[in-house]
Amino acid sequence: MLQDLPSDVASQHPQGQDNRMSRMHDDLIVEAAAVITVDPEWRVFAPGYIAVKNGRISGLGPTAALSADQTSGLVAKSAAQPAVSLNASPAAETAARRTTRRVQAPRAFIMPGLVNTHTHISMAAFRGACEDIPNRLTKVIFPLERDLVTRELTYWSALYCLVEMARSGTTTFADMYYFEDEVAKATDKSGLRAILGETVLGHAAPDAPEGYGGIDYARRFIAEWQGHPRITPCFAPHAPYTVDAQHLEQIAREAETLDVDVMMHVAEMDFEHEKFSKQGGSVLRYLDSIPGLLSPRLLAAHMLYLDEADIDLAARRGLRVAHCPASNAKSGRLICPASRLQAAGVSLGLATDGPLSGNGMDMQGVLNLFPKMQKVREGRWDIVTAREAVRAATLGGAEALKLSDEIGSLEIGKKADFILVDLDDFNIQPVYDWYSTIVYAMRPHNVASVFVDGRPVVKDRRMTGFDQNEVFERMLRISGECSSYIAQLS
Numbered sequence: 001m002l003q004d005l006p007s008d009v010a011s012q013h014p015q016g017q018d019n020r021m022s023r024m025h026d027d028l029i030v031e032a033a034a035v036i037t038v039d040p041e042w043r044v045f046a047p048g049y050i051a052v053k054n055g056r057i058s059g060l061g062p063t064a065a066l067s068a069d070q071t072s073g074l075v076a077k078s079a080a081q082p083a084v085s086l087n088a089s090p091a092a093e094t095a096a097r098r099t100t101r102r103v104q105a106p107r108a109f110i111m112p113g114l115v116n117t118h119t120h121i122s123m124a125a126f127r128g129a130c131e132d133i134p135n136r137l138t139k140v141i142f143p144l145e146r147d148l149v150t151r152e153l154t155y156w157s158a159l160y161c162l163v164e165m166a167r168s169g170t171t172t173f174a175d176m177y178y179f180e181d182e183v184a185k186a187t188d189k190s191g192l193r194a195i196l197g198e199t200v201l202g203h204a205a206p207d208a209p210e211g212y213g214g215i216d217y218a219r220r221f222i223a224e225w226q227g228h229p230r231i232t233p234c235f236a237p238h239a240p241y242t243v244d245a246q247h248l249e250q251i252a253r254e255a256e257t258l259d260v261d262v263m264m265h266v267a268e269m270d271f272e273h274e275k276f277s278k279q280g281g282s283v284l285r286y287l288d289s290i291p292g293l294l295s296p297r298l299l300a301a302h303m304l305y306l307d308e309a310d311i312d313l314a315a316r317r318g319l320r321v322a323h324c325p326a327s328n329a330k331s332g333r334l335i336c337p338a339s340r341l342q343a344a345g346v347s348l349g350l351a352t353d354g355p356l357s358g359n360g361m362d363m364q365g366v367l368n369l370f371p372k373m374q375k376v377r378e379g380r381w382d383i384v385t386a387r388e389a390v391r392a393a394t395l396g397g398a399e400a401l402k403l404s405d406e407i408g409s410l411e412i413g414k415k416a417d418f419i420l421v422d423l424d425d426f427n428i429q430p431v432y433d434w435y436s437t438i439v440y441a442m443r444p445h446n447v448a449s450v451f452v453d454g455r456p457v458v459k460d461r462r463m464t465g466f467d468q469n470e471v472f473e474r475m476l477r478i479s480g481e482c483s484s485y486i487a488q489l490s
């Protein structure tokens with residue numbers, strides 16, 4: 001079992017908007033059976049350690065080098081006083097805590113936090129509703145959202161999903177929905193990092209009774225949250241078939257002025273493909289006719305209906321892609337040409353999609369599917385190795401969210417976003433190859449602790465910033481209130 005962390009770390013969490021500024025906090029050293037860095041040299045230290053100072057990685061390497069690092073001043077404060085012992089008296093522990101906290105986890109490994117590049121976390125209340133019926137988007141999802149989505153549901157569903165995501169090792173995610181300011185509040189409370197987009201629809205939306213009212217809402221949302229240390233707001237036009245060319249051009253222009261990103265579902269639907277193929281040859285070529293839209297600012301989710309010319313276009317325009325293999329498979333659509341996009345130089349991350357379309361919000365589900373489906377798609381066993389899949393779920397996701405200078409791999413100077421994965425379970429042993437273990441054996445329950453900016457947001461499988469049981473009870477109440485409405489849609 002892992003040695004416990006000091007219990008006061010929960011109180012260091014930012015709670016609400018008054019507490020947004022990052023703050024100085026104590027150093028931390030975590031020793032484990034292995035440290036999987038996903039750095040350019042693919043270094044693995046087994047056994048290894050990671051050291052954190054002011055929320056960033058200040059040292060890492062083989063455990064044998066730890067004392068040398070300390071004496072050389074790499075972890076300067078820890079040299080001045082002994083590390084915290086579990087047996088230390090409260091007074092001694094308080095004194096030591098000002099210097100270095102030390103966690104020893106000999107039966108766990110450390111890897112970068114997982115990055116989920118496309119979600120709708122506030123749809124948690126609807127998970128499992130109206131499965132296996134045709135035209136689900138127009139017959140179920142839009143009516144459900146119009147009639148049931150409120151500020152309260154958005155906030156509590158988001159917080160519920162955040163528990164599921166954090167406890168399964170996700171440290172950063174991208175989300176688009178309505179009342180995205182409520183998603184931002186929940187994210188802030190959780191301690192996770194996110195890119196959050198306010199959805200724009202051409203017809204009435206739950207938070208905007210007039211078509212395109214989402215643009216005004218997004219402007220206010222961006223003004224309120226721009227500059228937050230962990231949350232980056234942006235525009236999220238829903239899709240090419242729900243937002244017209246004129247408004248897509250307007251959004252692209254405003255995103256440029258405000259220096260924010262744009263995220264959108266692209267080339268996901270068969271009817272979308274049919275419609276725009278007639279207009280421009282393909283969805284992507286139609287979008288390329290809209291001034292300013294196809295640019296490195298655009299994070300495109302799905303990208304299923306692409307030909308070779310589209311892949312080349314995506315690379316030339318610098319698009320970033322969120323690949324959602326589980327939700328696409330469930331809806332019986334095509335398999336995204338993900339490995340071809342990567343080969344063309346497109347930044348590509350993995351994603352669960354929302355709880356209604358992808359259901360499971362843990363990244364293990366998509367990490368496991370990604371290489372398998374690419375191998376089936378291409379009819380080749382030798383593409384998307386386990387190592388490449390791990391990269392897609394971490395550094396690749398960070399690249400797709402334009403955060404790879406700060407997160408995605410474990411390197412000195414980067415933000416200390418990492419997870420501790422317990423090796424003490426039947427499903428995960430034996431370990432012969434770390435990458436194979438992570439992709440094909442690791443399951444959400446193996447994740448023991450999760451750190452963002454060096455702060456534990458999950459400690460021994462429990463959220464540190466709030467009472468996760470209260471969130472669970474709240475969701476049961478909300479889903480109970482939704483159940484009769486959902487029954488009459490089914």
Ligand SMILES: [Zn+2]
Pocket residue numbers: 118119120265301353354
């Ligand atoms: Zn989506």
